[in-house]
Amino acid sequence: MKKNFIERLLPIFALLTWVFLFGIMLILFIEGTPIFKSVPIFRFIFGRHWYPVHEPPEFGILPLICGSLMVTVGALIIAIPFGLGCAIYLSEIANRAVREVVKPFIEMLAGVPSVVYGFFGMVLLAPMIQKIFHLSIGLTAFTASVILGVMALPTVASIAEDAISSVPKALREASFALGANQWETITRVVVPAAKSGIFAAIILGIGRAIGETMTVLMIAGCCAVITPNFFKPVRPMTATIAAEMGEAPMGSMHYHALFAIGLVLFLITIGLSLIAERFKER
Amino acid sequence: MRKQKELIGLLALRVSILFAVISFLAILIFISIKGFKVLNIGFLLEVPKDGMTKGGIFPAIIGTLYLSIGTVIFALPLGVLSAIYLIEYAKHKGLTKTIRIGVDALAGVPSVVFGLFGLAVFVKLFNFGVSILSGALTLGIMILPVIIKASEEAILAVPKEFKEASFAVGATKWQTITKIVFPTALPGIITGTILGIGRAAGETAPILFTAVTFYQRLLPHSILDEVMALPYHIYALMTEGTASEYQVPIAYGTAVVLLGLVMSINFIAILIRIRGRRAKKW
Numbered sequence: 332m333k334k335n336f337i338e339r340l341l342p343i344f345a346l347l348t349w350v351f352l353f354g355i356m357l358i359l360f361i362e363g364t365p366i367f368k369s370v371p372i373f374r375f376i377f378g379r380h381w382y383p384v385h386e387p388p389e390f391g392i393l394p395l396i397c398g399s400l401m402v403t404v405g406a407l408i409i410a411i412p413f414g415l416g417c418a419i420y421l422s423e424i425a426n427r428a429v430r431e432v433v434k435p436f437i438e439m440l441a442g443v444p445s446v447v448y449g450f451f452g453m454v455l456l457a458p459m460i461q462k463i464f465h466l467s468i469g470l471t472a473f474t475a476s477v478i479l480g481v482m483a484l485p486t487v488a489s490i491a492e493d494a495i496s497s498v499p500k501a502l503r504e505a506s507f508a509l510g511a512n513q514w515e516t517i518t519r520v521v522v523p524a525a526k527s528g529i530f531a532a533i534i535l536g537i538g539r540a541i542g543e544t545m546t547v548l549m550i551a552g553c554c555a556v557i558t559p560n561f562f563k564p565v566r567p568m569t570a571t572i573a574a575e576m577g578e579a580p581m582g583s584m585h586y587h588a589l590f591a592i593g594l595v596l597f598l599i600t601i602g603l604s605l606i607a608e609r610f611k612e613r
Numbered sequence: 614m615r616k617q618k619e620l621i622g623l624l625a626l627r628v629s630i631l632f633a634v635i636s637f638l639a640i641l642i643f644i645s646i647k648g649f650k651v652l653n654i655g656f657l658l659e660v661p662k663d664g665m666t667k668g669g670i671f672p673a674i675i676g677t678l679y680l681s682i683g684t685v686i687f688a689l690p691l692g693v694l695s696a697i698y699l700i701e702y703a704k705h706k707g708l709t710k711t712i713r714i715g716v717d718a719l720a721g722v723p724s725v726v727f728g729l730f731g732l733a734v735f736v737k738l739f740n741f742g743v744s745i746l747s748g749a750l751t752l753g754i755m756i757l758p759v760i761i762k763a764s765e766e767a768i769l770a771v772p773k774e775f776k777e778a779s780f781a782v783g784a785t786k787w788q789t790i791t792k793i794v795f796p797t798a799l800p801g802i803i804t805g806t807i808l809g810i811g812r813a814a815g816e817t818a819p820i821l822f823t824a825v826t827f828y829q830r831l832l833p834h835s836i837l838d839e840v841m842a843l844p845y846h847i848y849a850l851m852t853e854g855t856a857s858e859y860q861v862p863i864a865y866g867t868a869v870v871l872l873g874l875v876m877s878i879n880f881i882a883i884l885i886r887i888r889g890r891r892a893k894k895w
Binding site: 334345355413416433440446454455538541548604 | 640644647699725726812
């Protein structure tokens, strides 16, 4: 069959996503790696001090990585149980009418702009946390974790729900027929059967939390320090890029260092996506 | 014992769903109550005055509108054509799988990384500067996966009989796609596009270094002008400037406008989807 001009071009359009992915990686590489000429890559990643505007400057991103990890772990403590709970509820318990009312709420929760979450955290949650825990400042890793957890919840819930609702009905019926009650069926039959999809949901939830920018920029606080204390301010990688790119002179070490952080972030999230892909396949 | 376990388990699931619903309502209601106090026609139609302490947010509304329109003009055709290729033309299974992995991976890239890419490529390399064009292109790449996935689903849902009937009366493949498949899939594609617009309108990090400015008296004249935008306006009001007692109320007002905008966009998409599901006769 003869193909017209647009039909011939179609494969190029479809490959554009990969062009963009490679383009992003290439740009991050070109703009990021020059920092490794002055700061060895090992010292960049494991350096404990991020003083980009000191003289001489120090570019160690370990505190930023720790900041990202802390808020991500904190977020997961909320997003995993509640997200999975929502997924199981929607798939196993809610009837059609309830689902049609409740599900849009979760979708709307996913649709709230991140800057609005950040704003909400700044004006309401941070002062509350400051008061409850008698802190000197309410902008802490804990505050950011709570909001990030709510933000990652819909990601976990929607992907896990897809996995859980695609478990064949026959498995549930067999379980009920053996005398199991609904809770036993859920925990011993349905969830194990949907295991790999649930893992994918959790991994994508991690990606969502680690890549979130505006919320942590506004409510995680200021300081690039390594602390095990969740009630201290931290500075995740994303927030550092967003906060400092405006002031970093083009082509300076600081500028390149920020792109290198972008590269680290990009590689982490691509890795997570590929792992999730493997789980989804099963 | 088993009965009690079941009761507690099912209760926990209900608590999860309540947590999600209440989180959403808390944000919506809190921001609405505070925001509607400052909201009036003047607030929507005036420019900011006296160093952001008075006046309205008109330029930010217009800026977000321009950015969203630009994003769709760029991303919609690319997304739809990619989807058409994936569903109707790509024969090689490995190729479609590879492309889909790329789409998922692009969807997982953190928003601030898109910002870095936009800064290096559109602002610097292509010399578009900090502008509507740079911002819209950056946002367009970001929402491309949303549009591809929605279009794929919509095209896939077109019944085979429609296509077969079209082929039977002698239409070519391309005629069938443009005259039968595309119109039938259009509601689904529109839903996906609307969701994409909602995402683009609310994002801050990708436009932070590519499109926005804190303050602008005049509206932009060309696509190479920088703009104000609603999400960035909230962030700037909360983190810059000194008169926070005047700035925070304006931020509430801006937040309610942004949240209202994004939520109605999402709500419309959900409604179209539900109606489409009910109205389908095939």
